[in-house]
Amino acid sequence: MTDHEITLTVNGTDHELSVEPRTLLVHALRDELGYTGTNVGCETTTCGACTVHMDGEAVKSCTVLAVQADGERIETVEGLESGDDYHPIQEGFREEHGLQCGYCTPGMMMTATDLLRENPDPSREEIREGLEGNLCRCTGYQNIVNAVENAAAELDEPVADGGEVRWPGGEGE
Amino acid sequence: MPVETVEAEDVRAGEFAGSAVKRREDPHLLTGEARYTDDVQYPRMAHLALLGSQYGHAEIGAIDTSAAEESEGVLAVYTHEDLTESGIDGTMPAADPENGVAVERPLLARERVRYQGQPVAAVVAEGRYDAFRALDLIEVEYDRLEAAPELEDALAEGAPRLHDAAEGNVCFESETGDEEATEEAFSDADHTVALTVANNRVIPTAMEPRAAVARYRKSEDALIVELSSQNPHSVQDRLSDVLDVPEHRVTVRVPDVGGGFGAKLQPYSGHLLSAWCAMALERPIKWQARRTDDFQSMVHARHQETEIEAALSAEGDLLGLRGHIDADLGGYATGGGVGIPQGTAAMLCGQYDVPAGHVSVRGVFTNTAPISAYRGAGRPEAAYVIERLGSACARELEIDPAEFRRRNFIPSKEFPVETALGRSYDSGDYEKTLDRALEIVGYDGFRQRQEAAREEEKYLGIGFSSYVEVCGGSSGDMEGGLVRMNPEGGVVVGTGTQDTGQGHATSFAQVVADELGVDYDAVEVIEGDTDRVPEGGGTAGSRSLPMGGGALREAAGRLVEKGRTIAAHQLEASEADIEFDDGEFRVRGVPDRTVTIEAVAEAAYSPGDLPEGVDAGMEETAFFTPEGSTAPFGTHVAIVEVDPDTGELGFERYVAVDDVGTQINPKLVEGQIKGGIAQGIGQAVYEEGRYDENANLATGSLQDYAMPKSWQLPEVDWESTETPSPNNPLGAKGVGEAGTIAAMPAVVNAAIDALSPFGVDDLDAPLSEETLWRAARGETR
Numbered sequence: 001m002t003d004h005e006i007t008l009t010v011n012g013t014d015h016e017l018s019v020e021p022r023t024l025l026v027h028a029l030r031d032e033l034g035y036t037g038t039n040v041g042c043e044t045t046t047c048g049a050c051t052v053h054m055d056g057e058a059v060k061s062c063t064v065l066a067v068q069a070d071g072e073r074i075e076t077v078e079g080l081e082s083g084d085d086y087h088p089i090q091e092g093f094r095e096e097h098g099l100q101c102g103y104c105t106p107g108m109m110m111t112a113t114d115l116l117r118e119n120p121d122p123s124r125e126e127i128r129e130g131l132e133g134n135l136c137r138c139t140g141y142q143n144i145v146n147a148v149e150n151a152a153a154e155l156d157e158p159v160a161d162g163g164e165v166r167w168p169g170g171e172g173e
Numbered sequence: 174m175p176v177e178t179v180e181a182e183d184v185r186a187g188e189f190a191g192s193a194v195k196r197r198e199d200p201h202l203l204t205g206e207a208r209y210t211d212d213v214q215y216p217r218m219a220h221l222a223l224l225g226s227q228y229g230h231a232e233i234g235a236i237d238t239s240a241a242e243e244s245e246g247v248l249a250v251y252t253h254e255d256l257t258e259s260g261i262d263g264t265m266p267a268a269d270p271e272n273g274v275a276v277e278r279p280l281l282a283r284e285r286v287r288y289q290g291q292p293v294a295a296v297v298a299e300g301r302y303d304a305f306r307a308l309d310l311i312e313v314e315y316d317r318l319e320a321a322p323e324l325e326d327a328l329a330e331g332a333p334r335l336h337d338a339a340e341g342n343v344c345f346e347s348e349t350g351d352e353e354a355t356e357e358a359f360s361d362a363d364h365t366v367a368l369t370v371a372n373n374r375v376i377p378t379a380m381e382p383r384a385a386v387a388r389y390r391k392s393e394d395a396l397i398v399e400l401s402s403q404n405p406h407s408v409q410d411r412l413s414d415v416l417d418v419p420e421h422r423v424t425v426r427v428p429d430v431g432g433g434f435g436a437k438l439q440p441y442s443g444h445l446l447s448a449w450c451a452m453a454l455e456r457p458i459k460w461q462a463r464r465t466d467d468f469q470s471m472v473h474a475r476h477q478e479t480e481i482e483a484a485l486s487a488e489g490d491l492l493g494l495r496g497h498i499d500a501d502l503g504g505y506a507t508g509g510g511v512g513i514p515q516g517t518a519a520m521l522c523g524q525y526d527v528p529a530g531h532v533s534v535r536g537v538f539t540n541t542a543p544i545s546a547y548r549g550a551g552r553p554e555a556a557y558v559i560e561r562l563g564s565a566c567a568r569e570l571e572i573d574p575a576e577f578r579r580r581n582f583i584p585s586k587e588f589p590v591e592t593a594l595g596r597s598y599d600s601g602d603y604e605k606t607l608d609r610a611l612e613i614v615g616y617d618g619f620r621q622r623q624e625a626a627r628e629e630e631k632y633l634g635i636g637f638s639s640y641v642e643v644c645g646g647s648s649g650d651m652e653g654g655l656v657r658m659n660p661e662g663g664v665v666v667g668t669g670t671q672d673t674g675q676g677h678a679t680s681f682a683q684v685v686a687d688e689l690g691v692d693y694d695a696v697e698v699i700e701g702d703t704d705r706v707p708e709g710g711g712t713a714g715s716r717s718l719p720m721g722g723g724a725l726r727e728a729a730g731r732l733v734e735k736g737r738t739i740a741a742h743q744l745e746a747s748e749a750d751i752e753f754d755d756g757e758f759r760v761r762g763v764p765d766r767t768v769t770i771e772a773v774a775e776a777a778y779s780p781g782d783l784p785e786g787v788d789a790g791m792e793e794t795a796f797f798t799p800e801g802s803t804a805p806f807g808t809h810v811a812i813v814e815v816d817p818d819t820g821e822l823g824f825e826r827y828v829a830v831d832d833v834g835t836q837i838n839p840k841l842v843e844g845q846i847k848g849g850i851a852q853g854i855g856q857a858v859y860e861e862g863r864y865d866e867n868a869n870l871a872t873g874s875l876q877d878y879a880m881p882k883s884w885q886l887p888e889v890d891w892e893s894t895e896t897p898s899p900n901n902p903l904g905a906k907g908v909g910e911a912g913t914i915a916a917m918p919a920v921v922n923a924a925i926d927a928l929s930p931f932g933v934d935d936l937d938a939p940l941s942e943e944t945l946w947r948a949a950r951g952e953t954r
Binding site: 046080 | 175208379380673676883
């Protein structure tokens with residue numbers, strides 16, 4: 001099989017790597033580059049455990065080929081913290097006991113940050129609808145909704161103060 | 174009422190237990206530092222993949238592996254013959270039921286396959302994609318046989334026989350209770366109410382599929398297996414047994430586990446074969462199952478069909494219960510498959526004072542994935558049956574369903590009790606949880622509101638579930654707990670229970686910090702390493718806190734006693750005069766003569782500083798056995814609306830009041846209950862594992878199997894009461910399963926109530942739109 005040379009910018013770091021045409025983005029991230037924070041829960045784009053941001057938008061990395069992501073900017077759970085500070089979504093999950101086994105959590109948080117960028121002040125129903133592509137077997141979702149609400153409130157404050165909202169990848173909006 | 178979390182540093186010393194401390198597990202799970210089994214990598218690691226049977230019932234002829242062997246990156250392809258040629262018998266120990274037959278469970282199919290997806294051959298290759306690609310190149314000759322995917326197929330006259338030893342496909346028969354007394358109760362009864370209740374097949378579906386990484390050090394004949402599991406010691410035992418490696422040379426480590434729910438209690442073929450392949454090839458081997466592999470060949474759960482009948486007095490007192498359970502075992506009997514339905518039979522009295530009962534059980538082989546433990550394991554099945562029956566009795570006798578329950582509750586002053594079907598309940602106050610639930614849900618005004626809504630063609634229904642479970646270990650169970658205080662005062666504790674998301678490290682640290690009077694952050698908790706923790710029984714049956722917590726509390730208590738002896742020596746006082754409080758030993762009545770437990774620990778490692786006859790070291794291991802099991806309980810109430818025109822079911826309200834004994838961390842208790850409810854509602858409304866008539870699994874992916882999504886579940890109003898268990902030192906009853914046990918009958922009873930104006934008095938779960946739409950048109954069954 002002919003390998004392809006591709007470039008991925010993961011959490012701000014440029015990586016050059018050689019992948020097979022069949023290699024999925026999630027396996028390139030995990031097995032080739034060591035970003036094992038992103039998990040794999042199915043192979044049918046249903047569970048959302050593998051959600052990352054590609055060029056600023058949430059995608060399920062089990063259904064993107066690594067070669068399709070050539071040249072793209074990828075953000076994973078490892079990029080949520082800035083320095084030693086948790087991202088508000090991480091803080092929210094911790095505060096509200098929004099995780100148990102933690103397997104769905106990275107994908108859930110990447111979807112949630114995308115949701116909050118599009119809708120900074122979602123209702124509980126909007127949060128539930130926005131997370132429908134991410135399955136959780138442990139929590140029953142209620143504390144996850146609380147966590148996203150908690151993060152939304154936190155993210156709202158710096159804007160009111162004229163500060164910058166932090167998004168994965170460090171871009172302000 | 175939502176429980177607010179607190180930072181451990183804001184909790185006063187000695188008050189950690191009972192506080193909603195934020196989880197110490199979270200930081201690594203929130204930052205991508207988590208280490209699940211698939212995150213483990215070693216140099217020269219190769220990948221194992223398994224070929225599952227294409228058919229649900231077939232004889233296997235020749236297996237041609239030549240093309241697969243030639244495929245890129247492939248190191249080896251194995252079938253059952255390769256296993257036996259290596260000198261092992263290639264089977265897992267058979268479940269051997271009393272009053273039944275034992276059938277062997279091959280690691281790779283031999284001669285015949287009995288469910289779709291049963292492992293037939295194994296490929297080991299350099300890369301995971303290489304292994305999957307080679308699977309497609311294995312040619313298996315199948316001679317298909319008539320299949321029996323449903324209980325009625327397997328029990329029919331002339332049904333295909335799955336196992337030669339099991340005539341009529343019956344694996345075992347058992348009974349519990351007193352048949353004669355029960356028949357007498359029925360002959361004295363003013364009313365009888367009978368019901369046929371089906372517990373639908375569900376598929377556990379933890380988010381992390383099964384996985385293992387195995388290494389073999391030939392020079393030491395030592396096996397090290399890291400895997401996603403709930404029970405490291407039983408995996409160690411099974412590896413030793415199946416692969417013929419002495420147990421003391423088998424190390425099992427469990428990294429982070431992405432959910433278990435009972436289905437990760439037993440090691441599967443893939444786990445055991447990764448170890449066998451590591452030995453055969455002398456390379457590290459990883460097996461990471463795909464979701465479809467898990468759907469097809471991981472255990473399924475619940476499927477039982479039950480006939481149940483109540484004998485009642487004219488006033489509505491329960492006089493007797495009788496019934497029969499046909500339990501689906503799947504293609505092979507697991508220990509759980511055999512034990513669970515017998516547990517169901519024993520739990521059928523529920524919260525009620527039933528003077529006489531008798532229930533028989535028949536375990537039946539079908540051409541489906543083996544059935545075993547899933548959150549609740551036998552108790553949700555029982556709660557569903559008795560709580561459906563309770564509501565049916567109330568309807569039949571025209572008694573309010575809450576009143577019917579209250580009237581028949583075991584009175585709180587009666588505990589401990591043994592039921593007519595042979596289960597002991599340690600403590601309980603059933604009226605208290607019912608009353609609180611009724612209050613929160615506003616039951617007083619509900620019937621009027623329901624009536625008014627019906628006039629506007631809105632169909633609301635209310636459903637009750639007053640449940641009890643028996644869990645938390647037993648007097649025949651033991652758990653090890655190790656507590657070690659280092660010379661500098663740090664504490665390391667270890668137990669054989671296994672976290673799969675519950676927050677054990679947080680809870681155990683709370684318990685031990687209080688017992689030793691040390692800081693919460695000074696306590697490190699170890700699980701999931703058979704080299705580092707004492708022998709134990711893993712996490713199942715909500716036993717971790719009662720058993721593991723009990724063992725740690727006992728070991729910590731012994732450490733304090735040893736510390737007292739040393740402190741008496743240091744303080745030159747009699748041991749009887751030494752008090753221990755808040756991490757300090759004090760001479761009674763002399764407030765300034767004190768020594769901290771940390772200073773005592775330091776002295777414990779300096780033999781010259783110790784009194785005569787005291788061994789050095791500050792470490793204790795306790796093997797804890799409780800007085801008996803625990804019995805959590807509570808009442809859940811669901812209010813649903815059903816649209817008869819579309820069959821849609823919506824949740825208006827879900828109220829849960831649970832009593833799981835003394836709570837160590839109320840936030841984690843709340844999380845367990847709410848998560849458990851989600852799984853119960855899943856079975857009630859959405860989930861069903863289905864096979865077609867040829868025994869093909871029709872629900873073999875997350876696109877076909879309806880695991881609940883975020884918008885499909887209600888907001889739960891949760892409260893609790895605390896009735897301590899007298900059977901363990903913490904008073905904790907265990908909380909992992911309660912929510913799941915409670916939820917299903919509350920929801921199904923609510924849907925029946927909603928559709929009662931259409932004459933509906935019975936529904937089968939899952940309550941799909943089609944089911945409800947048909948029911949509203951009189952097509953219940």
